[in-house]
Amino acid sequence: MSATGNAAVRLLLDISGEALQPSSAGEADGVGLLRTDFLFRGRAEPPTREEQTTAYTRMFAAVPGRPLTVRVLNARACEPAPPAPGAVDRHRSARRPAPAGGPRRDMLVEQLAAIAAGAARTGADVGVMAPMVSTPEEAGEFADLARAQGLTRAGVMVQVPAAALLADRLLYEVDFVTVCATDLARYTMAVDRAAHFPPGLLDPWQPAVLSLIGSVGLAGQSLHVPVGVCGDAVTDPLLALVLAGLGVTSLSMAAPALPAVRQALGRHTPEECRRLAGLALGAGSARAREAVRAAARSGGAGTGPGGPPAGGRPATRRVRRAS
Numbered sequence: 001m002s003a004t005g006n007a008a009v010r011l012l013l014d015i016s017g018e019a020l021q022p023s024s025a026g027e028a029d030g031v032g033l034l035r036t037d038f039l040f041r042g043r044a045e046p047p048t049r050e051e052q053t054t055a056y057t058r059m060f061a062a063v064p065g066r067p068l069t070v071r072v073l074n075a076r077a078c079e080p081a082p083p084a085p086g087a088v089d090r091h092r093s094a095r096r097p098a099p100a101g102g103p104r105r106d107m108l109v110e111q112l113a114a115i116a117a118g119a120a121r122t123g124a125d126v127g128v129m130a131p132m133v134s135t136p137e138e139a140g141e142f143a144d145l146a147r148a149q150g151l152t153r154a155g156v157m158v159q160v161p162a163a164a165l166l167a168d169r170l171l172y173e174v175d176f177v178t179v180c181a182t183d184l185a186r187y188t189m190a191v192d193r194a195a196h197f198p199p200g201l202l203d204p205w206q207p208a209v210l211s212l213i214g215s216v217g218l219a220g221q222s223l224h225v226p227v228g229v230c231g232d233a234v235t236d237p238l239l240a241l242v243l244a245g246l247g248v249t250s251l252s253m254a255a256p257a258l259p260a261v262r263q264a265l266g267r268h269t270p271e272e273c274r275r276l277a278g279l280a281l282g283a284g285s286a287r288a289r290e291a292v293r294a295a296a297r298s299g300g301a302g303t304g305p306g307g308p309p310a311g312g313r314p315a316t317r318r319v320r321r322a323s
Contacts, residue, residue: 009240009265010250011258012069014230017059024255027262030066030125032252033178033230034059036111040073046107049114056118060126067125069178070115071157072108112149119151127153129178133170134162140173159183164212167219174225178252179216181231185209204233205288207281210242214277217247228252237264238292244270245277268296 012032013025017039025031039047039055047055060068112128119126130142133156146154155176158164164184171177181204185191188209189201200206213229220227228250229243235257241264243251251261268276279295280288 009244009248010228011262011265012228012250012252013255013258014252015254017055017070020059020062022062025063025066026255027258028066028255029250031063031068032228032250034068034070036070036073046110049110049117052111052114053117053121056115057121060118060122060124064122064124067127069127069129069153069155069176071129071131072111072115073104109145109149112146112151116150125153126151127155127176129155129157129176131157131180132159133157134160136166136169136173139163139170143174157183158216160187161212164216167216168222171216171219171223171225176226176228177216177220178228178230178250179213179248181209181213181229181233183231184212185233188212200285203285204231204236204239205280205285207283207285207288210246210277210281210288213243213248214246214281217243220249221247226250235261236289237261238289238296240264241268241273241296242277242280242292244268245273245275264296272296 010029010032011027012030013028014033015024015031016035016037020031020034039052056070115126115128118124128146128151130139133139133142139156142156143154153175155174155178156163156170158167158170158177158179161184163170164179167177182202185202185204185206189206191201204210217227219225226249227247229248230252233239234243234251235253237260240251240261244265253261276292276295279291283291
């Protein structure tokens, strides 16, 4: 855990389950994003519950005593079988069906049951999160489904602006959220991966993207719900300081990036991080990083506001859903 004054930002591992070994976690505080798509890739039929349980048991046993968060199958990115009758072709749609509903519901239930079984076998602290969630209703449906399988920590990924804009309502439904900075930038800036686009549009320092992350962070602080961020962007130590200032409580990244980010966070207080975040939001993306670098090097944090510089209106109370 990297302390920034009296606050703490957990530094977690972002890794595929097929690569997870006892030596993988290193100095990470746990696994913030454990990818499971590899279990389904290239198969005409999904793996059985027992096959999955065996795989998850191995993964969870590799990092004893540390929390893990499993991202359930991202069906839009990895279809294990042809689309169900009536389903929209995933290559023609920018949005896949809600993770807790539609023709893939049975597959999701089997995966959640296998994850719960693997957690029970190892005694691991395991959470699950659903990708590509847009509405509070979708988040609530997934959380209910996960809890029905005996999983007590259920969250969702914030990848689209709709989820960030309604963060105060979305966070009512779940125990945590993880923002995918790369996807949020892509959908916010309307960038098609297959098309040519100005490189600056996917810059994680874009004020619009940082503002959305700040809205999620502010809602998390108000509701006492952890907010994580994953993606290549979090390996930038300067951006890690800004994210901490936006209310982010954990960062998930590849193991080689952990030492530099830990060192940067250890050198700055929460107040300094908030001011750096305000500085970044006030500058254009082309100038934000250099402005933050200069302020961080000088030992100060610029002249940005001292409070969380996030947009949006936070909720004021925490409502827990019935199990």
